[in-house]
Amino acid sequence: MDHNGHIPGPGTRALGKPKARPLSPHMQIWRWTITMAASITHRATGVALAGGMLFLVWWLIAAASGPDAYAVFARVADHPVGKVILFGLLWSLAFHLLNGVRHLAWDLGYGFNMPTSRLTAALVYVLSVLIAAGTFAIGLIVRGGLGL
Amino acid sequence: MKDTRLRTPLSRIEGLGSAKSGTAHFWQQRVTAVALVPLSVWFVASALAYVGAEQGAVAAFFAEPAEAILMFLFIVAAIHHMSLGLQVIIEDYIHQEGMKLTLLILNRFGCWGIGATAGFALLKLAVGAPA
Numbered sequence: 001m002d003h004n005g006h007i008p009g010p011g012t013r014a015l016g017k018p019k020a021r022p023l024s025p026h027m028q029i030w031r032w033t034i035t036m037a038a039s040i041t042h043r044a045t046g047v048a049l050a051g052g053m054l055f056l057v058w059w060l061i062a063a064a065s066g067p068d069a070y071a072v073f074a075r076v077a078d079h080p081v082g083k084v085i086l087f088g089l090l091w092s093l094a095f096h097l098l099n100g101v102r103h104l105a106w107d108l109g110y111g112f113n114m115p116t117s118r119l120t121a122a123l124v125y126v127l128s129v130l131i132a133a134g135t136f137a138i139g140l141i142v143r144g145g146l147g148l
Numbered sequence: 149m150k151d152t153r154l155r156t157p158l159s160r161i162e163g164l165g166s167a168k169s170g171t172a173h174f175w176q177q178r179v180t181a182v183a184l185v186p187l188s189v190w191f192v193a194s195a196l197a198y199v200g201a202e203q204g205a206v207a208a209f210f211a212e213p214a215e216a217i218l219m220f221l222f223i224v225a226a227i228h229h230m231s232l233g234l235q236v237i238i239e240d241y242i243h244q245e246g247m248k249l250t251l252l253i254l255n256r257f258g259c260w261g262i263g264a265t266a267g268f269a270l271l272k273l274a275v276g277a278p279a
Contacts, residue, residue: 070203
């Protein structure tokens with residue numbers, strides 16, 4: 001280490017300042033593209049679904065514990081906040097599933113060129129919203145039909 | 149004597165050994181993903197039919213052998229897939245070694261703790277005394 005605290009390395013002259021080498025752009029510098037957005041959304045929806053597992057486990061425990069415990073779960077799930085969470089989880093699942101299939105296709109060597117990647121990314125966004133909205137609507141109809 | 153090993157000189161001086169199970173994580177992530185495509189569609193379709201239903205109806209659903217087995221498979225595949233995914237996120241964003249190790253262990257404990265809880269509830273619904 002020299003007196004400036006620099007460790008000579010591949011990017012450093014033996015006794016001088018570090019060479020000013022070009023740095024790779026990072027998150028705040030790259031122009032956003034739909035393929036980037038799909039990539040980070042896949043990760044975010046995965047984390048959301050991990051949180052959703054807690055909700056699923058609560059549902060099972062409530063069902064296994066009896067009518068009183070189940071009524072508490074049902075009240076939370078039926079509350080506007082519960083509905084927003086459930087819709088978010090439905091969309092997360094639809095997105096993660098569709099984009100997951102996109103990843104599996106890539107693994108098999110299909111659809112990896114840029115135009116196709118952009119098209120399938122857009123499709124995943126549109127279809128996931130439609131599927132989530134449709135499924136949620138069916139849920140509301142079922143709920144109204146059976147009553148609570 | 150001629151060195152017939154396939155490892156590169158860099159790999160040898162780094163002394164980390166061969167990767168051996170290097171593709172295991174990737175493969176398990178894909179296999180669980182393939183399983184989760186039909187299982188999650190089945191799960192949403194099933195859960196949808198019981199929106200607003202009474203506890204007894206839900207319990208009766210999981211008392212059916214086929215439904216209990218499918219739900220068990222869904223839980224195991226989802227928990228395994230989730231623990232692999234969260235592991236990659238921790239490895240990508242946490243660079244401090246001690247914190248990374250702690251979170252990786254907590255991730256496994258947490259995921260399988262949730263999985264065991266779900267499995268127990270399911271077992272109770274499937275073979276337990278009728279509530």
